[in-house]
Amino acid sequence: MSERTLTAPLARGATIGILGGGQLGRMMAEAAHALGFKTHVYSDVADACAFDVADAHTHAPFRDEAALKVFAASCDVATFEFENVPDDTAAFLATHVPVAPSPRALAVAQDRLTEKNFIAGLGIATAPYVGVSNAADAEEAVTALGAPIVLKTRRMGYDGKGQAVAKTPFDAPAAFETLHSVPAIAEKFIEFEYEASVIAARGRDGSFAAYDPPKNEHENHILRRSTVPSPLSAAQVKDAVGITRRIAEALDYVGVLAVELFVAKDGALLVNEIAPRVHNSGHWTIEACATSQFEQHVRAVAGWPLGDTARRTDAVMENIIGSEVDAWLAKADEPGLHLYGKREARPGRKMGHITRLTPRRS
């Protein structure tokens, strides 16, 4: 069967299906509701926090074709808040309901080696990398790329999970084993100045709109803080947005996507990875822009015109992680607080965020 496509903007009151049930899905559902749409969230997690706010939800494994069919039949269009949905799930779904972004975009983004090959194929700079299938490959990678290297599983990594560093060829096989010897990619460790990201959207009509790129700071591999404006020069912003646009166009992308960048000491921009979805480093757009990244994604997926991405203020977004949420009351008199309604405050779990605005300086 061929993929379904959306031929007209979604009608009033149509239903948007969302695969994945975390905070990104929760905020996406809220944005959909504000535009009068209904939502149906599908997740394999029993108490997914997006279930609470959706019109309907399905708790089923991603490979449950019967459940996917029922889900597809209830939706006018389907999208993702989570890229690690199995390839064949997305492909199967797309034969039953229009899906955006496309299964192909998802397939490229969810495999780090495919992703890097795709980006390099567009002539866009990344950290030097090679594919790693076994311990011998890992050892050779250190020699080929130069130490140290970062080994990353090709699939299912997030927040630093599925990563290991090897400082010498001798270390590499053990590092590969800590990844349970699954197919991996080795990347040369980049001494970057800082990280930045571009959050942008591409509409069904090929229109494109980017937000001002934030600087991102991580702690323990988890995003701690995103700040706009970043220290990027106007020329670097233009480059970063241009890179993102080329990626979006090459994928015939529909929806919001994020491109994570390393900014090298010499000012060069290297693409680290792409996320085919709304992104944690774009949460500040809720308060600081006329159109949030969540509304923008809904607009793109629904075949609506994209909204205004102009930044009205400066902003700093900080994540509230794990047991930090226990101190929520201390932040309760501040505007811009978002809590995700998750029950258990497990270590490293994103429980909420706060966006602090200041007048625009530049």
Place this chain on the structure above:
Amino acid sequence: MSERTLTAPLARGATIGILGGGQLGRMMAEAAHALGFKTHVYSDVADACAFDVADAHTHAPFRDEAALKVFAASCDVATFEFENVPDDTAAFLATHVPVAPSPRALAVAQDRLTEKNFIAGLGIATAPYVGVSNAADAEEAVTALGAPIVLKTRRMGYDGKGQAVAKTPFDAPAAFETLHSVPAIAEKFIEFEYEASVIAARGRDGSFAAYDPPKNEHENHILRRSTVPSPLSAAQVKDAVGITRRIAEALDYVGVLAVELFVAKDGALLVNEIAPRVHNSGHWTIEACATSQFEQHVRAVAGWPLGDTARRTDAVMENIIGSEVDAWLAKADEPGLHLYGKREARPGRKMGHITRLTPRRS
């Protein structure tokens, strides 16, 4: 049984019960979710648009004590998006779960005569009025107040429903009959310059915060447009906010309340009515303020500190009424569009709104 009270700020993930299931409840539920709360919406309307976004919903008559008990047991606190809940429903509910605003505030606001007596009792100016129980009262009211008068049912009026004008004593009995001869209030018709409203909140600790009052324009008795800033002078704004604060304090009010004002040609402020809830004329706070009226109401009800009400931009909010929603696509490229997800676009029904921002001039 005595009324329950909330003794500490609501814990993370607590459930807020909302009586009434319209767009005000829908936007209130969304604000509650953004702060990590759960919501349970109770309405006597089968396809209430707030049901779609709530964690749980109950469709039952307001006088169904068994359903109210189950509802109360599921909530940590309950509130209203709709003041025309029967008195005894609110009182019954308050013996089972802390309720804010109080049943007394609701009782005062839902009876136009009680309301006017209460306001006049505070020494606050209103249009001259008298109670009307029968056709003879209506006739006398024209003589006593001076023609023309507006007859309004004491209860259940909104958007001009339950109102009739009498231009002479002779007209008055017929006008009273169009109201089905229910208990009413006669008010002298005021030739006002324009209408304004104060949206403010009072916290459980007695803290008070008001938004900048909008000017409100009606068409066919339905709010068409709210504009901030209004033409009110700084002294008038101070007066209007002071009036609102006195009303809130006299009611020991908790939550957001709205006070509708007539601004007379000589600049005098006359209270038209109070709404013990979030208000259509406060929707612009979603985009133009750090804390929306919906978040503010949730904060007050939850025992949280009130948020910042400063206005960051100028704003014009326009309602999308009845079949106007069919033209939604023409507005789809504008930010600030809100659709309520209502199925049927009946004449006079509020289907959505749009808030347009411009830089702050003053």
